[in-house]
Amino acid sequence: MVNRIAKLADAMPADFEAALIKTEPNRFYFLDLDAGDAGTVLVLKDKAYFIIDSRYIEIARREVQTAEVILEKNALSQVAELLKKHNVKRLNVENDITLKYFGELKKELPGVELISDASLSQTVAALREIKDEDELARMREAQRITDECFTYICGQIRPGMREIDICLMMETYMRTHGATGLAFPTILVSGPNTSLPHGEPGERELCDGDFITMDYGAKVRGYCTDMTRTVALGHVTPEMEEVYNTVLKAQLAACNAAKAGMDCKAIDEIARKVIRDAGFGDNFGHGLGHSVGIEIHEEPRFSPTAKATAQKGQMMTIEPGVYLPGKFGVRIEDTVVMTEAGCEILGKSNKNLIIL
Numbered sequence: 561m562v563n564r565i566a567k568l569a570d571a572m573p574a575d576f577e578a579a580l581i582k583t584e585p586n587r588f589y590f591l592d593l594d595a596g597d598a599g600t601v602l603v604l605k606d607k608a609y610f611i612i613d614s615r616y617i618e619i620a621r622r623e624v625q626t627a628e629v630i631l632e633k634n635a636l637s638q639v640a641e642l643l644k645k646h647n648v649k650r651l652n653v654e655n656d657i658t659l660k661y662f663g664e665l666k667k668e669l670p671g672v673e674l675i676s677d678a679s680l681s682q683t684v685a686a687l688r689e690i691k692d693e694d695e696l697a698r699m700r701e702a703q704r705i706t707d708e709c710f711t712y713i714c715g716q717i718r719p720g721m722r723e724i725d726i727c728l729m730m731e732t733y734m735r736t737h738g739a740t741g742l743a744f745p746t747i748l749v750s751g752p753n754t755s756l757p758h759g760e761p762g763e764r765e766l767c768d769g770d771f772i773t774m775d776y777g778a779k780v781r782g783y784c785t786d787m788t789r790t791v792a793l794g795h796v797t798p799e800m801e802e803v804y805n806t807v808l809k810a811q812l813a814a815c816n817a818a819k820a821g822m823d824c825k826a827i828d829e830i831a832r833k834v835i836r837d838a839g840f841g842d843n844f845g846h847g848l849g850h851s852v853g854i855e856i857h858e859e860p861r862f863s864p865t866a867k868a869t870a871q872k873g874q875m876m877t878i879e880p881g882v883y884l885p886g887k888f889g890v891r892i893e894d895t896v897v898m899t900e901a902g903c904e905i906l907g908k909s910n911k912n913l914i915i916l
């Protein structure tokens with residue numbers, strides 16, 4: 561495995577002494593070990609420690625190779641001892657720890673300067689943005705399962721089934737076909753509920769003439785994928801077809817144009833223009849996409865206010881939508897990997913209008 565801890569020390573400013581990694585996704589990124597919300601990682605210039613309680617100590621000792629694993633007794637006094645031992649006077653902390661934890665650090669680490677600006681969090685975020693081969697392989701596997709699940713569920717959906725039942729079938733399929741988890745709780749909405757971009761699946765029974773929007777993804781060894789498909793049941797009205805084809809055109813335009821080196825804002829605008837030109841500009845309220853990895857929503861974003869430039873190796877979603885309140889909505893989403901030549905769509909699921 562790539563030593564991500566060594567990469568962190570190299571990426572920090574020259575006066576870097578030590579960093580405390582406490583947030584869950586960052587700890588996972590550095591250790592490649594899922595210990596839930598437990599454990600503390602202390603990164604020094606040329607050494608790292610992982611202080612972890614007895615629930616995870618056996619697996620940590622077996623799996624973690626890039627940090628010395630220490631059984632947790634009182635994590636903060638252990639950190640204090642280690643800082644003293646290594647003569648560390650300045651400690652970078654993530655800027656999204658809780659105020660409560662920050663207060664405890666101040667109390668337990670007297671004489672240590674806590675650096676709580678954004679420098680550590682931003683440095684870690686920048687490392688996490690660019691996926692390495694191993695991360696990419698996990699996301700490809702997650703997408704393969706996500707695609708398979710789409711084919712499976714399209715063969716199962718019938719009028720009269722409830723949203724929550726289909727949802728459960730999808731989640732069961734993914735968990736029994738290689739997913740180590742779900743990227744997020746599956747969104748499955750039907751009929752008028754499809755105008756809610758992140759509606760919750762409920763007891764509504766599917767009927768002829770519904771759109772069904774499925775926004776979901778598998779997780780494989782810590783890495784998420786994200787896909788949305790909207791399918792129809794029985795038949796569509798001309799208005800439904802028009803909206804569907806508009807969203808599809810916008811999605812394809814963005815997928816065809818996006819490449820590393822472009823402004824994220826410009827990529828958003830490509831899809832947004834298609835939707836605006838078709839007269840649905842006011843019905844596409846969210847950004848075009850987001851980065852994805854250990855977390856389902858990471859930086860950067862494709863949005864009208866984005867400041868970043870797309871970079872090679874970023875995993876992004878491209879997910880335009882049009883939502884007509886009280887009527888229906890359509891969203892089509894793929895996860896893509898940014899390259900200098902363009903963007904490669906990770907999945908293979910059909911995007912043309914499917915009428916089941």
Ligand SMILES: [Mn+2]
Nearest residue numbers: 786877879893
């Ligand atoms: Mn998404």
